[in-house]
Each structure stands twice: as C-alpha cells, then as structure tokens.
Amino acid sequence: xxxxxxxxxxxxxxxxxxxxxxxxxxxxxxxxxxxxxxxxxxxxxxxxxxxxxxxxxxxxxxxxxxxxxxxxxxxxxxxxxxxxxxxxxxxxxxxxxxxxxxxxxxxxxxxxxxxxxxxxxxxxxxxxxxxxxxxx
Amino acid sequence: xxxxxxxxxxxxxxxxxxxxxxxxxxxxxxxxxxxxxxxxxxxxxxxxxxxxxxxxxxxxxxxxxxxxxxxxxxxxxxxxxxxxxxxxxxxxxxxxxxxxxxxxxxxxxxxxxxxxxxxxxxxxxxxxxxxxxxxxxxxxxxxxxxxxxxxxxxxxxxxxxxxxxxxxxxxxxxxxxxxxxxxxxxxxxxxxxxxxxxxxxxxxxxxxxxxxxxxxxxxxxxxxxxxxxxxxxxxxxxxxxxxxxxxxxxxxxxxxxxxxxxxxxxxxxxxxxxxxxxxxxxxxxxxxxxxxxxxxxxxxxxxxxxxxxxxxxxxxxxxxxxxxxxxxxxxxxxxxxxxxxxxxxxxxxxxxxxxxxxxxxxxxxxxxxxxxxxxxxxxxxxxxxxxxxx
Numbered sequence: 001x002x003x004x005x006x007x008x009x010x011x012x013x014x015x016x017x018x019x020x021x022x023x024x025x026x027x028x029x030x031x032x033x034x035x036x037x038x039x040x041x042x043x044x045x046x047x048x049x050x051x052x053x054x055x056x057x058x059x060x061x062x063x064x065x066x067x068x069x070x071x072x073x074x075x076x077x078x079x080x081x082x083x084x085x086x087x088x089x090x091x092x093x094x095x096x097x098x099x100x101x102x103x104x105x106x107x108x109x110x111x112x113x114x115x116x117x118x119x120x121x122x123x124x125x126x127x128x129x130x131x132x133x134x135x136x
Numbered sequence: 137x138x139x140x141x142x143x144x145x146x147x148x149x150x151x152x153x154x155x156x157x158x159x160x161x162x163x164x165x166x167x168x169x170x171x172x173x174x175x176x177x178x179x180x181x182x183x184x185x186x187x188x189x190x191x192x193x194x195x196x197x198x199x200x201x202x203x204x205x206x207x208x209x210x211x212x213x214x215x216x217x218x219x220x221x222x223x224x225x226x227x228x229x230x231x232x233x234x235x236x237x238x239x240x241x242x243x244x245x246x247x248x249x250x251x252x253x254x255x256x257x258x259x260x261x262x263x264x265x266x267x268x269x270x271x272x273x274x275x276x277x278x279x280x281x282x283x284x285x286x287x288x289x290x291x292x293x294x295x296x297x298x299x300x301x302x303x304x305x306x307x308x309x310x311x312x313x314x315x316x317x318x319x320x321x322x323x324x325x326x327x328x329x330x331x332x333x334x335x336x337x338x339x340x341x342x343x344x345x346x347x348x349x350x351x352x353x354x355x356x357x358x359x360x361x362x363x364x365x366x367x368x369x370x371x372x373x374x375x376x377x378x379x380x381x382x383x384x385x386x387x388x389x390x391x392x393x394x395x396x397x398x399x400x401x402x403x404x405x406x407x408x409x410x411x412x413x414x415x416x417x418x419x420x421x422x423x424x425x426x427x428x429x430x431x432x433x434x435x436x437x438x439x440x441x442x443x444x445x446x447x448x449x450x451x452x453x454x455x456x457x458x459x460x461x462x463x464x465x466x467x468x469x470x471x472x473x474x475x476x477x478x479x480x481x482x483x484x485x486x487x488x489x490x491x492x493x494x495x496x497x498x499x500x501x502x503x504x505x506x507x508x509x510x511x512x513x514x515x516x517x518x519x520x521x522x523x524x525x526x
Contacts (some may be wrong), residue, residue: 008272019279023207040273040387066294066394068286070278071338075262078278086283086340088389098274098389106341 005122007075014041014054021127026058026117028093039095050081060117061134062091069106089131103132137409140363140526141234141249141375143487144244145174148356150319151472155250157353158379159189159198159476162250163205166355170248180365183215183236183245185229187476190252205248215242222511223379223423223479225249226356227518230483231379233360243362245491249354251477258344268513270387282348282426283340284388284513290342291394298431300342302446304333306427307346307469310456314466316456316497321350321472332525333427347427349467354474356484363526374490374522377412379519380405388513397514399436403506406519407438412504414438419489419505420460421482424467430454433508434462437519464489479509483520490522 010018017040020027027120029038031045032052044051067087073079085101087109101115115131142443147170154162158457163186184206189198202218221228226249233245254260265280273428292298311328314320328346336345359369365374382405384398385391407413407431420439422430431445439460440448454462465471468478473488486507488494494502 005278006266006276008276014272025217039295040270040390066287066291068283068290069341070283071340072282074265074278074280074283075259081278084278086277086287088287088394096389096391098270098277098279098387100277 003076007122007124007126013043017041018126020055020057021119021129022125024119024127026060027055027128028058028091028095029053030056037093037095039091039097058117059092062089062115062131064088064101064109064111064113064115065090065096066111067101067109069109087131089115097129099129099131100130101133137234137376138238139240140366140375141237141360142363142366142375142526143230143491143522144361144366144369144373145170145176146356146357146358146484146487146491147173148319148484151321151352151354151474153324154353159250159252160201160204162252162353162355163201163248164188165210166357167205167248170357171311174359174369176359176369177456178210180361181211181244181246181359182213183233183242184209184211184213185216185233185247186218186244187225187249188218188220189250189476203439221516221518223425224295224509224511224516224518226480226483227379227507227509227520228381230358230360230376230520231381231518234376234379237360240354240505244365245360246357246361248355248357249463249477249480251352251475253351253473253475257298265316270389274387274389281513282343285426285428286340286343287388288394288397288432288514289426292428292432293342295395296435296443298428298446300334301330302431302450303342303347303427304330305446305449306424306430307333309449309452310417310463310467310469312455313461313464313497314470317466317471320466320470321352322466322470343400343426349425349469349473352472352474354472355477356480356485358487372491372524374487374505375524375526377521377523378406378408378410379518379520380409381516383516385515395432396436397432397510398517399510399519402517402519403437403508408519410521410523414522416504417460417506419464419499419502420462420465421486421505421507422462423482423509424463424469425473427469430462435507437475437508439506456497464494464497464499479511482509485521486520486522490524
C-alpha cells in the first residue's frame with residue numbers, strides 16, 4: 001500500500017510512450033505495413049502481426065466511450081481524490097485508452113464528450129496522459 | 137452429444153469466511169463434503185480438473201493443484217489439469233469434460249473449485265485492482281473491479297436506455313431467490329427494495345453497495361460422466377446439451393463494444409451445438425458480479441430482446457413468480473461471491489435445477505437450463521446448456 005499514485009513499469013517496448021509523455025506528447029505506434037494505429041504499446045501490430053512499427057504523435061483528441069464516477073477510493077492513494085472520473089477514451093486515430101477526465105464536475109460527465117489530452121505530473125518525473133473537456 | 141455426457145453429482149460448500157484454511161485446505165474441505173454427500177465408486181473416475189488455489193488471493197503459488205488433489209483422492213487420471221479462465225473456469229471445465237467423454241478420452245471427470253476472497257481493507261483491493269487491470273495503462277488511473285464494470289453499465293444505459301432503477305431491480309429479484317436458499321449469505325438480511333439499493337452507499341456510478349456481489353469464500357465439486365455411468369449414480373442427471381466459448385478483450389479499455397463483451401458469440405455456439413433456441417430455456421443462471429451483468433447477458437444470449445433486459449427485471453420476470461427464473465440460488469449478489477470459485481455457483485445451481493434437487497427453490501419445468509459464465513473483466517465467456525434429456 002502506498003499514498004503515492006501508481007507509476008508504470010517502463011520497458012523497452014513502452015519507453016518511447018513514457019518519454020513522449022514527459023515532453024507533453026501522446027505517442028502511438030503505427031504499423032508501417034497496414035497503417036493501423038496501436039495503443040497500448042507492443043512489439044507487433046495486432047492487426048497484421050508485422051513487427052515493423054513506427055512511433056507517431058497523436059493529435060491528442062478523442063471522445064469518451066464510457067465512464068464512471070468513483071466514490072469509494074480503491075486504495076489509499078485515491079483517498080483524497082474521490083469523486084474522480086475513470087473513463088475509456090476513443091482517440092481520433094482509432095485506439096481506445098483508459099484515463100481520468102480532469103477539469104470537469106463529475107455531474108457534467110457524459111458519454112461522447114469530446115476531450116483532449118493533458119499531462120499529469122507524478123513522482124519520479126513521470127507524466128501520465130489524462131484528458132479534459134475539449135473547449136473548441 | 138455422443139456418449140451423453142451429464143453432470144451426475146454436484147455439491148457446493150456453504151459460502152462464508154474460512155480464515156484458517158488456505159486454498160488447498162479449502163479444496164480438501166470441499167471434496168470431503170462432496171464425497172460425503174454422494175456415494176461414488178473411485179474406479180469409474182478417470183478425469184480430474186481443478187483451478188489454481190490462490191488466484192484471487194494473489195498468492196498464486198499452488199499451481200499444481202490437480203496433481204496434489206488427484207494423488208490425495210487416489211486417482212490416476214488419463215485426463216487432468218489445473219486450468220484457469222477466471223470465472224468461466226468451471227463452465228469451461230464442464231465443456232472440456234463433455235468433449236473428452238464424447239470423444240472417448242474419458243468416462244467420468246471430477247471438476248473441483250475452492251475460492252478465497254482477499255479482504256478488501258488489508259491491501260487486497262490494490263492487489264486485485266492491479267490483477268484485473270492493465271498494470272501500466274489502466275491501473276495507474278485508479279481502476280478497480282466495481283469501476284471497470286460500471287464502465288459497461290454507463291454505456292449500456294446510454295445506448296440501450298437501461299435505468300438506474302432497473303439495475304436495482306436485478307438486486308431485488310435476486311435477493312428474493314436467496315431467501316429460498318438455506319446457504320445464501322444474504323438470506324438472513326431479508327428482502328430488499330429498489331429504494332434500499334438506491335440508498336445504499338455509492339461505490340462507482342451507477343453502482344451502489346447493493347449492486348455489488350458479496351465477497352466470501354467457498355467452493356464446489358461436480359462430476360461429469362458418460363450417460364450410462366451418470367444414470368447409475370442418479371435417476372435424473374443434467375445432460376450437457378451444448379456449450380460455446382468466446383474470448384473477447386484483455387483489459388476492459390480495449391473492449392470493442394463495452395455493452396456486449398462476447399456473450400453473444402458464446403451463446404450462439406451453445407444454442408447451435410445443443411440444437412435449441414433461446415425460447416426453449418426455462419431457467420437461466422447468469423454470472424452476476426454486478427447488477428448490470430444479468431441484463432447485458434440475457435440480451436446478448438437472446439433470452440430477452442436487446443434493450444429490454446432492464447425492464448425484464450423491473451417487471452419481475454426473473455423473480456420466483458416470473459416466466460423465466462434467473463439466478464435461482466440468489467446469485468453472486470445475494471448467495472455470495474466465493475472468489476476464485478464463484479463461477480461454480482451458477483453451474484452447480486443449473487445442475488441441481490435440471491436434476492430436480494433444488495429444494496425449496498426448485499423450478500417446476502426445468503427441462504432446459506442455460507448457464508452463462510465469464511472470466512476476468514467480462515473477457516472470457518462460456519455458455520453451457522443443460523437438459524433433462526440427452
């Protein structure tokens with residue numbers, strides 16, 4: 001148990017993602033063979049199994065597929081955060097990802113809300129991609 | 137199916153807390169209870185399936201469970217393994233056993249489960265949250281089990297018009313059944329109303345406490361045997377008419393359709409292999425970690441029209457006086473969710489209903505009983521259809 005928010009375990013495969021986040025960029029893999037955009041990072045394309053992948057910066061925009069407002073903190077690190085929004089976001093490039101939606105009253109949350117990426121700083125210099133309502 | 141595989145014996149431990157028993161100790165207790173309840177000839181049993189003993193507790197150390205228990209039982213099976221498909225493990229066991237029997241690779245397969253459930257207060261919630269989430273791309277956002285299921289509920293409400301009150305109605309209906317089961321954990325709490333559910337503590341919207349299953353520990357054992365062997369054990373075995381399985385996403389965030397996670401395909405295979413239709417089903421036993429699940433899966437399995445699952449429960453159609461009884465043992469919501477072995481409970485009840493051994497809660501015409509289970513965060517799906525005729 002820890003009071004600190006969890007941090008990712010960085011591997012060779014995921015390092016470009018987390019280094020991008022540190023620079024304020026949401027990075028996706030793109031298959032050089034079939035052009036599929038991929039999240040979460042992995043050593044192959046999940047559509048065609050090519051291992052020839054590139055890293056590209058995502059536009060950082062998407063829509064909320066679904067969400068929940070959490071009232072019961074799952075563990076100590078979240079005790080001061082409730083109520084918080086946990087959501088699945090579909091990026092404009094196609095992949096889906098989990099994130100918190102920040103900067104919104106939980107009661108105002110809705111499915112299909114347009115969102116844009118922001119970065120939350122955590123311990124150890126980690127920056128974690130998050131989302132907030134897109135204002136344009 | 138060829139060789140008429142059937143569940144010939146079934147027994148579940150009373151759910152509760154067994155703090156002094158580790159995973160393998162609990163297995164011993166479950167097996168002793170099963171053997172005490174059914175007089176079986178060990179020489180007919182040539183298959184043995186078990187699940188890892190420390191799955192939900194996060195210890196995971198007991199991975200050779202089948203070896204240890206088969207040895208203790210004096211068995212030398214020709215079909216045996218420790219297998220894990222989460223909550224779908226036991227329906228998958230029934231399916232694997234039926235296939236082995238149909239192909240002549242086994243004649244009687246014992247399938248066993250014992251489940252621990254970590255106390256959520258003692259760091260258990262964090263361990264489980266990490267286990268059910270992608271550790272690097274979901275867990276870091278404060279994901280945990282009720283919240284991950286709430287994601288499915290929110291989208292279902294948005295797309296199909298399911299309401300908060302309809303979710304609560306699932307808990308109300310299921311509690312009514314628990315009042316008829318002597319071992320149900322929530323039997324002593326009595327009946328509940330929609331208002332009780334809505335007034336209980338909010339956990340992760342739309343779920344409140346009474347939308348969530350009750351953590352406990354327990355286990356169960358069943359025997360799948362060739363038809364002639366089954367009939368020598370019990371006059372009315374529960375024949376495995378058909379089954380299907382489908383493995384959808386891994387982490388919930390990667391689900392392509394969070395309102396429908398793979399039950400549709402598992403159900404289609406099950407009905408096709410059984411040569412039955414949804415209209416033939418008299419009783420449905422559906423894995424219900426949260427109130428949204430029976431609504432989602434009744435719709436996906438074709439037992440209720442899409443978008444009508446919530447109304448089905450609000451109208452009392454799954455309750456004791458309803459036209460399609462659902463979760464007749466009280467469900468994980470009110471019978472108890474026995475950790476690793478929770479996927480056994482609906483299968484045992486499905487078998488008992490088909491065998492006519494469900495006591496006070498027996499449904500009169502349980503000719504065809506559908507059991508639907510899933511593993512992990514609604515990722516692995518297995519549907520089994522049981523019947524009174526081979």
